[in-house]
Amino acid sequence: xxxxxIISRKEQIIQTAEKLFREKGYEAASMRDIAAELxxxxxxxYSHIRSKDxxxxxxxxxxxxxxxxxxxxxxxxxxxxxxxLRMAIQNHVNIVTGDLxxxxxxxxxxxxxxxxxxxxxxxxxxxxEEGFKQILQNGENENxxxxxxxxxxxxxxxxxxxxxxxxxxxxxxxxxxxIAEHLTxxxxxxxxxxxxxxx
Amino acid sequence: xxxxxIISRKEQIIQTAEKLFREKGYEAASMRDIAAELxxxxxxxYSHIRSKDxxxxxxxxxxxxxxxxxxxxxxxxxxxxxxxLRMAIQNHVNIVTGDLxxxxxxxxxxxxxxxxxxxxxxxxxxxxEEGFKQILQNGENENxxxxxxxxxxxxxxxxxxxxxxxxxxxxxxxxxxxIAEHLTxxxxxxxxxxxxxxx
DNA sequence: TAATTTGCCTAACGTTCGTTAGGTAATTTA
DNA sequence: TAAATTACCTAACGAACGTTAGGCAAATTA
Numbered sequence: 001x002x003x004x005x006i007i008s009r010k011e012q013i014i015q016t017a018e019k020l021f022r023e024k025g026y027e028a029a030s031m032r033d034i035a036a037e038l039x040x041x042x043x044x045x046y047s048h049i050r051s052k053d054x055x056x057x058x059x060x061x062x063x064x065x066x067x068x069x070x071x072x073x074x075x076x077x078x079x080x081x082x083x084x085l086r087m088a089i090q091n092h093v094n095i096v097t098g099d100l101x102x103x104x105x106x107x108x109x110x111x112x113x114x115x116x117x118x119x120x121x122x123x124x125x126x127x128x129e130e131g132f133k134q135i136l137q138n139g140e141n142e143n144x145x146x147x148x149x150x151x152x153x154x155x156x157x158x159x160x161x162x163x164x165x166x167x168x169x170x171x172x173x174x175x176x177x178x179i180a181e182h183l184t185x186x187x188x189x190x191x192x193x194x195x196x197x198x199x
Numbered sequence: 200x201x202x203x204x205i206i207s208r209k210e211q212i213i214q215t216a217e218k219l220f221r222e223k224g225y226e227a228a229s230m231r232d233i234a235a236e237l238x239x240x241x242x243x244x245y246s247h248i249r250s251k252d253x254x255x256x257x258x259x260x261x262x263x264x265x266x267x268x269x270x271x272x273x274x275x276x277x278x279x280x281x282x283x284l285r286m287a288i289q290n291h292v293n294i295v296t297g298d299l300x301x302x303x304x305x306x307x308x309x310x311x312x313x314x315x316x317x318x319x320x321x322x323x324x325x326x327x328e329e330g331f332k333q334i335l336q337n338g339e340n341e342n343x344x345x346x347x348x349x350x351x352x353x354x355x356x357x358x359x360x361x362x363x364x365x366x367x368x369x370x371x372x373x374x375x376x377x378i379a380e381h382l383t384x385x386x387x388x389x390x391x392x393x394x395x396x397x398x
Numbered sequence: 399t400a401a402t403t404t405g406c407c408t409a410a411c412g413t414t415c416g417t418t419a420g421g422t423a424a425t426t427t428a
Numbered sequence: 429t430a431a432a433t434t435a436c437c438t439a440a441c442g443a444a445c446g447t448t449a450g451g452c453a454a455a456t457t458a
Contacts (some may be wrong), residue, residue, distance in 0.1 A: 025311065031416060043417075044436050052416065097265055108307070112224065137240040140215045146392045149381065152373075156385055159362030172455080174351075182348065186355055187387070193345045208405080230446060242447075243406050251446065 010048040012038060017055040018101035026056055026109040056109060057117055063106035064124040066095055071131030083138035086184050088135060092161045093180040097168055104165045129154050157187055209247040211237060216254040217300035225255055255308060256316055262305035263323040267293055270330030275328035285383050287334060291360045296367055297334040303364045328353050355367040356386055 007015075008166055016037045020029035031052055035042040049055060072093040078084045096103040113121055132154045139145025147153040167178070206214075215236045219228035230251055234241040248254060269290040277283045295302040312320055331353045338344025346352040360384055366376070 025224070025226065027224065027415095028311070030414075032414085040435085041420095041437065042415095043438080046417070047435055112227070144392055152381060153368050153385065156359045156382065159358045159365075163354060163358030164362075166358075182351060183355065184381060186352065193343055229444075231444085239405085240407065241445095242408080242449095245447070246405055264448095 004024060013045060013048055014055060014058055015101070017037075018099075018105055021059070021109055022101045022104040025104075026112045048195065053111070053114055053117075056105070056113060056182055059102055059105045059183070060113060060121055061117075061124070063095075063099075063102055064121065064128070067092065068124060068128050070095065070129055075131055075134060081135055081142050082144055082188070084135045084138065085187070086180075088132060089157075089184050089187070091160065093164065093176050093183065096161070096164050097170070097176040097179070100170070101164060102166065107162050111136040129158065132157065158162045160187065209239040212244060212247055213254060213257055214300070217258055217298075217304055219255060220255065220258070220270055220308055221300045221303040225304075225311045233236070239332060252316075255304070258301055258304045259309045259312060260316075260319055260323070261295075262298075262301055263320065263327070264290065265332070267323060267327050269294060270327055274330055274333060280334055280341050281343055281387070283334045283337065284344075284386070287331060288356075288360065288383050288386070289376070291364065292375050292382065295360070295363050296369070296375040299364060299367065299369070306361050328357065331356065359386065 002054065016034050017029070020033050023029070024033070027170065030042075031045055031134065032042040035045055040114075071088055074084050074087045074091065078087060110118075110121055129151075133150050136145055136147050136150050136153055140147065140150075168174075174182075212233065215233050216228070219232050219236065222228070223232070227239075230244055231241040233254075244278055270287055273283055273290065275284045275288060309317075311319055328350075332349050335344055335346050335349045335352055339346065339349075363378065367373075372380075
């Protein structure tokens with residue numbers, strides 16, 4: 001069940017960076033650490049990449065692009081708002097659990113991006129949030145969702161989705177699909193007992 | 200409307216550290232940065248504190264203690280589970296919005312604590328989570344809450360509460376009380392339109 | 399008023415950092 | 429097979445880091 005795809009040295013470096021940036025944080029993980037993990041000298045990394053910043057950039061923007069592509073697809077493919085939300089959550093959970101290292105860097109370390117890339121990154125995040133906002137608006141139009149403050153609702157939903165990296169264990173007893181389902185259920189109906197008509 | 204309390208130099212240093220650790224991150228904010236903010240030399244800081252680590256420790260454990268004290272109080276004072284949850288959320292939001300710098304360090308930078316303090320810190324966090332778990336259990340016993348996986352529910356709730364630091368603006372148009380109310384409502388009932396009996 | 403403490407200073411320490419320069423084998427291309 | 433490229437190396441750079449040593453004037457205490 002191995003991934004036998006041959007990947008370039010540059011890709012190996014990026015993956016190692018993902019791992020170490022996640023474990024130690026961007027500034028605490030040194031180029032020497034990354035090199036050591038690959039069994040080479042730090043200086044040798046510069047045959048493949050331009051700078052440490054470039055590594056962070058690549059990781060953050062790659063994840064952002066993947067997420068945006070997913071939300072755009074959902075908004076294109078489905079009509080029903082509830083179905084859209086369900087799929088958007090499913091995609092997000094799959095992407096995040098599918099690459100915990102990259103996701104953790106994307107969610108925690110993006111702050112260390114130097115401008116102007118930082119601004120560009122924040123714009124992409126807003127674009128992603130906008131995709132969710134649109135789904136909530138659809139739901140309101142269809143009269144299936146109630147969210148007085150859409151921006152607030154989106155941030156709250158995303159917080160729950162993003163917190164996954166803090167507790168998800170690939171070897172644990174909760175599969176990504178299950179997580180997505182649980183989260184969707186929670187986001188749609190909340191804690192209160194359902195058999196009682198609310199209020 | 201100023202706070203005229205005289206605070207010690209050590210306290211000034213801690214507050215400056217909170218601000219800079221939040222803005223730049225723990226490793227990127229140097230002792231020289233902190234000193235410069237106070238108009239003194241880096242070496243002078245060591246008349247008041249032992250190390251940079253000590254600063255992080257103080258900030259993280261102070262917040263942890265405050266939160267745990269609050270949840271314990273809630274679990275002692277109130278009987279009704281829904282009321283407990285409401286108050287726990289209210290307290291959390293008040294504490295976090297009341298000191299954004301310290302909260303951000305507490306939530307983001309705790310990872311850089313050196314062992315054994317790191318383990319101690321994680322234990323405190325679990326204790327806090329346990330306080331929320333108890334409320335959900337109460338709610339289940341009272342037959343007002345439905346949460347098949349309590350651990351999961353607690354983490355999801357806390358994620359929403361903790362994400363506040365990412366978007367809250369003290370000068371914005373949402374007061375802490377309002378935020379707490381919105382969050383409580385969302386956590387209790389979710390997105391789905393309430394007038395329709397579920398299912 | 400004499401003695402002590404406080405809060406800062408300058409100078410420097412040893413270490414680590416990202417990165418560059420220049421070289422050298424092994425591999426690939428012409 | 430000759431030329432070019434690739435992927436690494438050693439050595440070193442300047443800068444920044446946390447922290448220590450030792451000193452000195454002002455404030456506090458005895």
